[in-house]
Amino acid sequence: xxxxxxxxxxxxxxxxxxxxxxxxxxxxxxxxxxxxxxxxxxxxxxxxxxxxxxxxxxxxxxxxxxxxxxxxxxxxxxxxxxxxxxxxxxxxxxxxxxxxxxxxxxxxxxxxxxxxxxxxxxxxxxxxxxxxxxxxxxxxxxxxxxxxxxxxxxxxxxxxxxxxxxxxxxxxxxxxxxxxxxxxxxxxxxxxxx
Numbered sequence: 690x691x692x693x694x695x696x697x698x699x700x701x702x703x704x705x706x707x708x709x710x711x712x713x714x715x716x717x718x719x720x721x722x723x724x725x726x727x728x729x730x731x732x733x734x735x736x737x738x739x740x741x742x743x744x745x746x747x748x749x750x751x752x753x754x755x756x757x758x759x760x761x762x763x764x765x766x767x768x769x770x771x772x773x774x775x776x777x778x779x780x781x782x783x784x785x786x787x788x789x790x791x792x793x794x795x796x797x798x799x800x801x802x803x804x805x806x807x808x809x810x811x812x813x814x815x816x817x818x819x820x821x822x823x824x825x826x827x828x829x830x831x832x833x834x835x836x837x838x839x840x841x842x843x844x845x846x847x848x849x850x851x852x853x854x855x856x857x858x859x860x861x862x863x864x865x866x867x868x869x870x871x872x873x874x875x876x877x878x879x880x881x882x883x
Contacts (some may be wrong), residue, residue, distance in 0.1 A: 690749045691713045691747075691854070692711065692749055693709060693732075695710055697709070697745055711732075720870070727876035733858065773818050778822070792820070793817040812832070812833070812834055813844070816829065816844065820851065845864065845868075
């Protein structure tokens with residue numbers, strides 16, 4: 690069970706999480722939804738161990754067991770599409786790179802550099818790079834930005850087939866409809882909307 694227990698986190702005088710507790714579903718795709726600035730990204734960063742709360746704790750997962758997709762693609766400019774994937778994979782798993790290229794619908798772009806990709810192509814590459822990394826929990830911040838609706842649907846289907854819990858931030862109504870679980874928030878400080 691992955692759980693935040695009484696987590697408090699502030700940036701200067703802005704309290705983003707205040708004595709915040711939440712248990713995440715252990716299976717399927719969970720979408721975190723709420724207005725911009727309410728604290729969803731901060732919540733993901735705490736789960737990933739990228740932000741340390743002033744109090745409280747995260748139980749049930751280690752940062753070493755998570756794969757994280759940032760809002761920005763963060764692709765390495767001098768590495769090809771294929772290298773973006775193989776760079777994050779253990780040597781014995783690199784033969785799986787073709788599978789991830791298929792998921793991203795980037796087969797044939799193996800030698801392409803990030804600057805030669807469209808925005809949607811870059812986003813799909815960043816997403817499958819996080820998936821290729823592997824882990825026990827996938828944390829995805831706005832994974833479908835710039836991706837057309839048919840591809841969003843196909844990517845959601847791929848996320849559901851991972852067999853691991855996926856937590857993602859999204860505002861798109863069609864993604865909320867396709868999710869296994871939706872948690873709606875307001876804030877700051879972050880609160881669950883019942």
